[in-house]
Amino acid sequence: MAACVETSRTDARQAPLEMETPPISSCDYDYDQQSKIARFCRPSPCNRASMEIPISCRTVMKPGSRRFPEIPARDNVWEKIREEAKMTSGQEPILSNYYQTVILSHDSFSSALANNLALRLGSSMSFSSAALYDLFKGVLAEDKGIVESAEEDMRAVMERDPACTGYLQCFLNFKGFLACQAHRVAHRLWSQGRRTLAQVVQSRVSEVFAMDIHPGARIGRGVFFDHATGVVIGEAAVVGDGVSILHKVTLGGTGKATGDRHPKIGDGVLIEVGTSVLGNIRVGEGAKIRAGSVVLKEVPPSSSAAGNPARLVGEEDNPVMLNRIPNLSMDHKWHVAEWSDYVI
Structure with missing residues (x-):
């Protein structure tokens, strides 16, 4: 024996937002008929640290609507x-x-x-x-x-x-x-x-x-835990595909209630450092949770939440919609000026 010491997530996937069809030369798609989850593109090594991918790259390609793009090796x-x-x-x-x-x-x-x-x-x-x-x-x-x-x-x-x-x-x-x-x-x-x-x-x-992840929690594919120290994920939590999570993040409950009591994180979400998402609430696909936030209510897809307690960037009825895929850009400052009139 060589040196003898040496997934899962919820089956019910949420469909991503459908956008107007963009150029497709740089994107990589998954055409599974059940999930219809778009795969995300990979920036070149020379600029990957600062690359911001337009969120329209997540377009869902429907069979027969146009020629499928070639999938890069x-x-x-x-x-x-x-x-x-x-x-x-x-x-x-x-x-x-x-x-x-x-x-x-x-x-x-x-x-x-x-x-x-x-x-x-x-x-x-x-x-x-x-x-x-x-x-x-x-x-x-x-x-x-x-x-x-x-x-x-x-x-x-x-x-x-x-x-x-x-x-x-x-x-x-x-x-x-x-x-x-x-x-x-x-x-x-x-x-x-x-x-x-x-x-x-x-x-x-x-x-x-x-890191303390309850074995009952369900975690998707292509998940990135950056630094990772102090991450806590509860038993009933679900983390989608392509999610990026920084250190000192808690996906927890709100008390001693049992059952389905933990957050559901959609595909392509970015959760920044020192954030707590509490209770059986959903963070929609492609959303961003700002550093230090305490999230107690649902966050719509492709929106941004910040603060303690967190509120949506923009107005509650008309939040600012992100035009970047946050889990790929890893941009921690974009739109921060719109959250408050006074930010230092």
Whole structure:
């Protein structure tokens, strides 16, 4: 055995807003007839830190309405990780044994991911790394969707984080990515009725990565947890595809009520640092929640909310509609002047 220690979200997807058809040369679409969720385009490496993608790029293409755009080739994540490990081993010989153990000795992405998580989360108090490796590898083998979601999460980090220099760095060092993948395993166990085991995994993730995601929470694909420290997500929360969440964010309840008590975050949402979204409320697709906000009411799609308690940018009956995809632009200041007459 190679170095023997090594998704899910709600099935009911909300359809994105339909816009007038824009030029399509730079966008990448998913034509699944059930979800009709548009995939987002990837900025080039030279300008990805400042790129702002018009929200009209999310146009839903209906079969027969026009010629489908060609879908650009996507990176093979596992090949990229191995290439970067080999290159870095030559540049930093002191890391060569480490990379051999955690990357190059494995024959698949799922095996390496199981090993990496097991090494990070193993503990003499609960699980050995070897036992965790067997557990994680078994779950990843029976649910390929977790592996596919992990690959989409890595692509999301590469697209949205200017500090990320490569897939290898994300795979080994980004705790938001690692905690999310451990949660996917815990959620699978939770869904199978193995709830005690799922909660033990959750506890170790909280101890090691300082993120507390209840194993009952459902998280979509292409999710980016930036910095990730202090993120708390409750049991009944749902996080959509392509969401970006910064550190010190809480998706929580409003008291001790049980049942469906946590937020539902739509596709393509950006939730900025220090935000709390509380209660069984919906944040619509493509919305933005400003830093430090406390959100207690529903946020419409493609709108922006700010403040404590949060209110919509613009008027409540006619909020300012974003013309950028917030989860991709990662712009934390746009429209801030419209929220208040006095902003410093």
